[in-house]
Amino acid sequence: MKHSTPPTLPPHLTAYLASxxxxxxxxxxRLRSPGRxxxxxEHVDYTGGLVMPAAIDKAIYFVARPLSTPEWRLHAIDLCEQHTLSLPIEGPSPELWVxxxxxxxxxxxxxxxxxxxxEVVFGxxxxxxxxxxxxxxxxxGMAFLLNELLNTKLSRPELAQLCQRSSNTFLGIPSGIMDQFASLNGLATGPIVLNCHTLEFEPVKNALTDYTLxxxxxxxxxxxxxxxxAERVAECQRALAAIQQRTPETTHLSAATLEELEAVSGQLDEVAYRRAHYVIEENERVRSAVTALEAxxxxxxxxxxxxxHAGLRDEYEVSCEELDFLQRAATALDGVAGARMMGGGFGGCTLNLVREDRLxxxxxxxxxxYRATYAxxxxxxxxxxxxxxxLI
Known part of the structure; x- marks a missing residue:
């Protein structure tokens, strides 16, 4: 897996600033905030599970300058939108990006x-x-920017927790912490393994030199x-509640074992059982993936x-026809070691492990x-x- 070169501002952002x-x-x-x-x-961070994310070379770039007036002038250049936000901030705006x-x-x-x-420009x-x-x-990116300007000296893990609280309380999204943590704490040398319950993380040695993602x-x-x-979060909570009635020391679903789940299977509806079964097995797959990558x-x-992918499709039910097609089409080809849907599901991307000479x-x-099937x-x-x- 390849690593990125040092970042610079993208040309379209530089041109916008000049205008x-x-x-x-x-x-x-000036700073760079990467995707991941x-x-x-997948879908285990909000159950306190193990994840293996990495920051990538595609990013949102922020540029900011002070204003003497009590407001934020925000420029979302990729959306061709601007918004002025009065300070102090009183409540939500109609625009989600704001x-x-x-x-x-x-x-x-x-x-x-x-x-x-x-005044903040980003794209x-x-x-x-x-x-x-x-x-x-x-x-x-915004959390990092304010941390610099206000000199609050929050650590990167603390910034990730701040972002998660914002998603949970201000936006009303019951998200886990993986996405924000990976974007803020990623390493150029390889992925990290993050325990989403304790926020302990460590780098993973990447020995796959002839493969790319x-x-x-x-x-x-x-x-x-x-x-x-939100439905998946609630279903996992139902499973955890049943397990805790029998084993109260199980603090989060990803800490449960298949034996503990089977012991309460008669008390669970079929959907909650399947969700929990996927979560527990996915945590074991992360542990196995560390060994595979380092070897x-x-x-x-x-x-x-x-x-x-099979678990997300059949047990967690967050895939869709198009993602399943892309996964099957890729894994049928020579040079593709494996593939799966990535992210929240119902669309978006597949992640494919491909030999570089076959890319x-x-x-x-x-x-x-895909074009022939779905136009x-x-x-x-x-x-x-x-x-x-x-910072740049």
């Missing part, structure tokens, strides 16, 4: 910080809605996903990726087959691993 009035002052903060992939450990930033500001306000007037090359967590990059974007997002995330075993890691052929064959041109992104959020 703005210079009288307002110098741009004092998750190699394995709320991702406003929620971070509210977290600092709640800590007793006085928010300064700012980049991170595809929205593709499962690489553009929302976490947006939150993490390819994201294939299905370009679909089904309405079925509305509310499905350089593409065959073993590929089998684990395929098993995760071009795999990309062409899968995209041609959709999918987008493909070979990804390099990168460091977490950083």
């Amino acid at each position: 703005l009035p210079v009288a307002s002052g110098a741009w004092t903060v 992939i998750n190699l394995i450990g 709320n991702y930033l406003a929620g971070i500001g509210v977290q600092y306000q709640d800590q007793g910080q006085f928010l300064p007037g700012l 980049g090359n991170l595809p929205s809605g593709s499962g690489v967590s553009s929302s976490a990059a947006l939150e993490g 390819l994201l294939i974007n299905s370009m679909v997002s089904h309405d079925l996903s509305d509310g499905a995330y 350089g075993s593409s065959h073993k890691l590929g089998r684990l990726l395929n098993a995760t 071009a052929d795999v990309l062409q064959t899968v995209t041609d087959a 959709i041109d999918c987008e493909c992104y070979p990804v390099r691993l990168a460091a977490g959020t950083s």
Whole structure:
């Protein structure tokens, strides 16, 4: 798996800055907030599970300068939208992208910080809605920016917790912490294994030198996903509650064993049982994936990726027809060790472990087959691993 080169501001952001009035002052903060992939450990972060994410070379870039007025002038250049937010921040805005930033500001306000007037311009090359967590990059970038300006000296794990609180309380999204944590704490040398219950993490040695990671974007997002995330959280909580009646020392679902789940299977509805079964097995797959990656075993890691996809499709039920097609089409080809859907589901990307000398052929064959079946041109992104959020 390849690593990225040092970042610079993307040309379209630089051009936009040049079009703005210079009288307002110098741009004092420039930073890069990356997207993330998750190699394995999907939909287990909110159950306190193990995940193996990595920051990538696609990112949102932030540039900010001070204002003398009590407001934030926000420029979302990739959306061609601007918004002025009065300070202090009183509540949500009708625009979702504004709320991702406003929620971070509210977290600092709640800590007793006085928010300064700012003009903030952001944009980049991170595809929205593709499962690489553009929302976490947006939150993490703003949290990092304010941490620098206010000199609050929060650690990167503390910033990730702040972002998660913003998602949970200001946006009302019952998300786990993996996306924000990976974006802020990723390493250019390889993925990390994160325990989402304790927030302990460590690097994973990457010995797969002849393989690369390819994201294939299905370009679909089904309405079925509305509310499905919260449903999965609630289903996992039902399973945990049943297990805790028998073994109260089990503090979170990912700490449960299959034996503990089987012992209460008669007390659970079928859906909650299947969700919990997937979660417990996925945690074991993460542990096995660490061994596979450090041993350089593409065959073993590929089998684990395929098993995760099957679990997400059949037990967790967050896949869709298009993602299943892309996964089957890729894994049928020589040079693809394994593939799975990545992210929240119901659309977005598949993550494919591809031998580098077969990358071009795999990309062409899968995209041609997808176009012939669905009349959709999918987008493909070979990804390099990168460091977490950083100043430029």
